[in-house]
Amino acid sequence: MARIDLDLAHSYKPNPKGDDDYALLPLKMTFRDGGAYALLGPSGCGKTTLLNIVSGLLVPSTGTVQFDGRDVTRTTPQQRNIAQVFQFPVIYDTMTVAENLAFPLKNRQVPEAQIRQRVGEIAEMLELNRHLDQRAAGLSADQKQKISLGRGLVRADVSAVLFDEPLTVIDPHLKWQLRRKLKQIHHELRLTLIYVTHDQVEALTFAEEVVVMTRGRAVQMGSAEALFERPAHTFVGHFIGSPGMNFLPARASAGRLEVAGRQLAAPAGRVLPEGELKLGVRPEYVAIASPEAPGALPATVTLAQDIGTHMMLTARLDGATIKARLTPEAAAPRVGETAWLTVLGAHTCFYKDEVLVA
């Protein structure tokens, strides 16, 4: 187990000039010993580059990687003692499930009795114990990926376990189970886990802290709560949440707030910088109000969807689109009707130049 400190940048080009030449812009980051982390972002954001630097598959073009204060920047994954789980199962088809799980331990000459015990524990956690003597070849893709996960987790002495989109090939129902298993295993074993994904639900439910990345930049590192409630950057607001945060043009001047062309009372207790702002409000916090209610904005409904557990309303508001997630008990307006929506509240965020200011 190790604490991991990063202070680095990476470019795949020999003489990087502008920001665009960097796969990873300069970043400083610490992964606590025993913590569960996720690197989250769209394709090309740099998350896999970052993972490869942590594992030792890639040497950063500048800066250092430290494990427990020791510089490991130029050491191999073996020397760093890293376990890895990939997108697709990496297992030996001709071996039994038990032999597959035991393999990383056998390689390190762990005593037989200890191997049996550890393989038993991991198999039980992943509900593979009924299959221990079966050959891996006959198992489903899901089961094989479980073996891959088990092999990643079987050694108690690793510095960290790194996962690269490990649940991509898994069906939604089983994803639930496996995400849960991973979380419980983390709770029991307290391994340092780093998990790369583009799926926010996976990242937020799995990790204690999530690093949100875009275009080579780590824009925010925080808990699910922080990323959802107080996105530090409009990108985080947009990327986290499904659908993401609504943004409306706003303007603050002399204690007054203009949103989507209407004057509203400035929210109490908030200090807003003067000038052009973006108001950010999550669909979960947009509420329906009665017509002409103070603080409410009139929007024209363009779509009303029954999404099962909620109603999702899409509406046009002075040239902007706004989405509202309503409880199924609410009387949802119909397409073409005017819905009066409130967007100001304790959960509303304000951005200037894409950065959170209030």
Place this chain on the structure above:
Amino acid sequence: MELKLERVDKQVGASTHLYPLDLALQSQAVTVLLGATQAGKTSLMRLMAGLDKPSHGRVTVDGADVTGVPVRERNVAMVYQQFINYPSMTVADNIGSPLKLRGDKNVAQRVRELAARLHIDMFLDRLPAELSGGQQQRVALARALAKGAPLMLLDEPLVNLDYKLREELREELTLLFASGDSTVVYATTEPAEALLLGGYTAVMDAGELLQYGPTASVFHAPKSLRVARAFSDPPMNLIAADAASLGVHLRAGPVLSIPLPAAASRSLTLGVRASALRVTARGGDVTLSGTVELAEISGSDTFVHVDTPVGELVAQLTGVHRFDLGAPITLHLDPAMAYVFDEQGNLLVAPARKN
């Protein structure tokens, strides 16, 4: 167009890929084929397209028998999981190819229109390999739309794209489908995607078509446990129960006052969606006490896994809630929000809907 499948099945060697089924697709609407991998979605689509011939049964288009008519002789557009484009053609030529093939005029203008609708108009002169995965799939979609075929089949078209991109493209597709007059079939493994697409849903499981109807109706009144399982994310909580004089008696738990039909079996399963469980009390609730096993915060929701005497339950709570693992917790449920299934797994009672 009206596509009908009558008692079609598909045997491949000794294994059955599709059991006999009847399906009349809703014309000029989206039909979602929902099911896990191996449920039979792709097999069914291939029969619809004419890529495969059913082992038995008939396929008709607008009343005419097309069973065994190959795909080349049908007017069908298809989009697959993998981004399939002509690698040596520019984006513009890719999109325009079905138009040129049938000798249309104004090809360039039509291509520009479609490219603009799919937000790829700035890439018209590039080759597909120079685009990101999401953009490549947009090209494939634009080409399928250009064909203007009365039947459009999409087999998990967004599955290889990033989560956020999937969200954007899904929304655009929903609008495109709504404004077009094609009959669209869209396969997915994700219940949430089916709900967002709306339209009609055919739920499939292990080679069987289980239920077909308006998407929201199927979701709110799944006719069997199998449908409920396939069409819930997170999975529906299922609790073993018995019929009692006052309603439904949970084994090792309380009695819920739910009027049962006279013919109800004695042994029942109570189904409760995760979103129906609350931590705040309302009048008429029953309570289920337990301990917190796990709390997963997705931001907009918190999923709490609770160990209770009636089994393990998952509750979906709106917003961010903090729970200590192992802490005691009481879940509240309005009996009117519960589903009841009989011994055979058939739906007996579904929550009443307002609309």
